[in-house]
Amino acid sequence: MAQVTRSETSTRAVTLSRWQLNIFTECPRCFWLVNRCGIKLPKTLPFALNNAIDGLLKAEFDEHRAAGTLPPIFASLNGRATLFTDTTQLETWRNNFQGVRWKDPSSGHTLFGAVDDLLQFQDGTTAVVDYKSTGSAHPTIYPSYQLQMDVYTYLLQQLGFKTAAKAYFAFFVVVKDDGFNGRLPFREALIEVTPTPARVPALFAQAVAVAQADELPTPGAACDLCRWYGEAASIVDGAKL
Numbered sequence: 001m002a003q004v005t006r007s008e009t010s011t012r013a014v015t016l017s018r019w020q021l022n023i024f025t026e027c028p029r030c031f032w033l034v035n036r037c038g039i040k041l042p043k044t045l046p047f048a049l050n051n052a053i054d055g056l057l058k059a060e061f062d063e064h065r066a067a068g069t070l071p072p073i074f075a076s077l078n079g080r081a082t083l084f085t086d087t088t089q090l091e092t093w094r095n096n097f098q099g100v101r102w103k104d105p106s107s108g109h110t111l112f113g114a115v116d117d118l119l120q121f122q123d124g125t126t127a128v129v130d131y132k133s134t135g136s137a138h139p140t141i142y143p144s145y146q147l148q149m150d151v152y153t154y155l156l157q158q159l160g161f162k163t164a165a166k167a168y169f170a171f172f173v174v175v176k177d178d179g180f181n182g183r184l185p186f187r188e189a190l191i192e193v194t195p196t197p198a199r200v201p202a203l204f205a206q207a208v209a210v211a212q213a214d215e216l217p218t219p220g221a222a223c224d225l226c227r228w229y230g231e232a233a234s235i236v237d238g239a240k241l
Helices: 018-026 028-035 048-067 072-077 087-094 143-158 197-212 224-236
Strands: 015-017 081-083 100-103 110-113 117-121 126-134 167-174 186-193
Touching: 015 018, 015 197, 018 028, 018 110, 018 143, 018 197, 028 197, 028 224, 048 081, 048 087, 048 126, 048 167, 072 167, 072 186, 100 143, 110 143, 126 143, 143 167, 143 186, 143 197
Parallel strands: 015 110, 126 167
Antiparallel strands: 081 117, 100 110, 117 126, 167 186
């Protein structure tokens, strides 16, 4: 296994985003290269359409927030919940570089993640809401989506919030039954999931340990990037990592 020279960075306080924690679950080696060595992952094409829809939804939901109403997608929750009302806090928590942020007082390590929205229930609990758009006929809850809800719910708990037993994906699914015709209609689908914040502390601790390690970790079993690099290296110089 390859090694790097030990330095102060191997014992530094680590700051991880929800996205970085997801990289760790998929491939510890890629995660280590990003966090221990500062090597950026290859760039991917920007999700311009998804980002545009996300921005439009934030604006629309904020209009409902100001009016004290729920967006139509939450019709089943009328009388039970309202949108989160602290707009100043929400603006910070939506910021990709700030997010809902918690620093472990015992270790100094920090975990954060940017939320789309929150619901407040009459019993005093708070639930995470995440916007999703998809061109698939049926929305899919991928493992990375579940991790989002687990991490965000955990972070809210660390900040003193009483969290609901459920979290919600507000899916907007492209309707393709009548062609394009210069428009892109969507149907709404509210999907309720059960967050498991209890798994986050151990996962966070494991990720921090890998980020501080000197040895290059074993790649994830399904990591296409590591597989490609290993095969390319064997051809170029006869050495596999």
